[in-house]
Amino acid sequence: MNTVPTKVLAGVVVPDTPLVAQSMDYARTISAPYLFNHAVRSWLFAAQLGQLRDVDHDAEVVAVGTLLHDIGLTDSVTGPRRFEIEGADVARTFVRERGFDERRAQLIWDSVALNSTPSIGLFKEAEVALCTAGIGLDFGGRAFDEIPTSTMKAILDAFPRLQMKKRITDCFCCIIETKPETTYDNFARDFGEKFVADYRRPSSVVDFLMNSPFEE
Structure with a gap:
């Protein structure tokens, strides 16, 4: 140390x-x-x-x-x-x-x-x-x-804490609304699914795999 x-x-x-x-x-x-x-x-x-x-x-x-x-x-x-x-x-x-x-x-x-x-x-x-x-x-x-x-x-x-729960939720929801492409593989997605109407994560790991250019 x-x-x-x-x-x-x-x-x-x-x-x-x-x-x-x-x-x-x-x-x-x-x-x-x-x-x-x-x-x-x-x-x-x-x-x-x-x-x-x-x-x-x-x-x-x-x-x-x-x-x-x-x-x-x-x-x-x-x-x-x-x-x-x-x-x-x-x-x-x-x-x-x-x-x-x-x-x-x-x-x-x-x-x-x-x-x-x-x-x-x-x-x-x-x-x-x-x-x-x-x-x-x-x-x-x-x-x-x-x-x-x-x-x-x-x-x-x-x-x-200054209303930490509410304020940081609002912050993450703002990210969901303005930069949804950054949320597909991280915890911000949870806030979008719970709090933001019509949020759909841009992609998923399953899509990433299945849509890859390889045959198998």
Whole structure:
């Protein structure tokens, strides 16, 4: 584990480095308040889980990966691909420009790109797995009971959810309506099928296989 300066934020010991501060400022500047708070809570949950589980990890990578994991949902980071990939590319460039080597930059990319794919992310490197775990905890409550009650209260008091369930549902429905072609193989499809009238996923894995140019 890298040794870096630390501070206590909402009851959790976290790294206190210039890059973490820059990542926080960047996320705050481009994100809606509910989305920024979600990113910070995800970081705090990831950090706390790493400590509680005694996981050897690069705390600065976990901090930056979680803080930037949803920048692809902002108006500042857009493009034709699924939001996780757009965000991952920008996050990787962000850390490269600030001195991360290629291995650490790739861990950032993986943390952002896989943030909504826990069936893969949880089994990656410790940093990616912890980012995925912290994000999943804040999004859907996975591992909720591992966080001490006092710490949970401190995190929620410092960074309230601000109608997170409704606001992020609206966000994903907007993606469904404006970029449906990015939703055929990921979790955003679930929001379209539940909340958006007449949504039809653009394609399926079965269609992809059966319509391939091979005879068999």
